[in-house]
Amino acid sequence: xxxxxxxxxxxxxILIFLFFAVWAVAGNNPYTSFTRVKSPYLTQLDAKGNIVxxxxxxxxxxxxxxxxxxxxxxxxxxxxxxSFLSEQPYSGSVSAIIQxxxxxxxxxxxxxxISGGHFSDMYIRNVGIFYN
Numbered sequence: 001x002x003x004x005x006x007x008x009x010x011x012x013x014i015l016i017f018l019f020f021a022v023w024a025v026a027g028n029n030p031y032t033s034f035t036r037v038k039s040p041y042l043t044q045l046d047a048k049g050n051i052v053x054x055x056x057x058x059x060x061x062x063x064x065x066x067x068x069x070x071x072x073x074x075x076x077x078x079x080x081x082x083s084f085l086s087e088q089p090y091s092g093s094v095s096a097i098i099q100x101x102x103x104x105x106x107x108x109x110x111x112x113x114i115s116g117g118h119f120s121d122m123y124i125r126n127v128g129i130f131y132n
Contacts, residue, residue: 025077045108 030037042054090097 021077022081025074025081028074029078049108 026032027034027036029035030039038056040055040057040059042056044052044054046052090100092100
């Protein structure tokens, strides 16, 4: 009986740790709708359709062993989460799929939409003015 009680507490501790780890990782992902990451830049389209970039604050990067480990761990957790919660594929004919992708990528309200959102931790994207 004592062993089962101890096993229950270990399981509960692991479950709570995993919950907070997923919560922290999801909040640090700038591509989720509930991110805690603030964009350092504000972009707008002017009357001619050009992108206007305003700096809100200057990003600062940390480079040490702890930060590298946390970034590696977060990437691993995100890849695991995204394997279960991946983007839904388009359906329909080839021309309908091409039209849907074109409509999404070239929507003036979403000037930084880039396909491959499910690979956000496997390569750098949306750095600077990528799409201009």
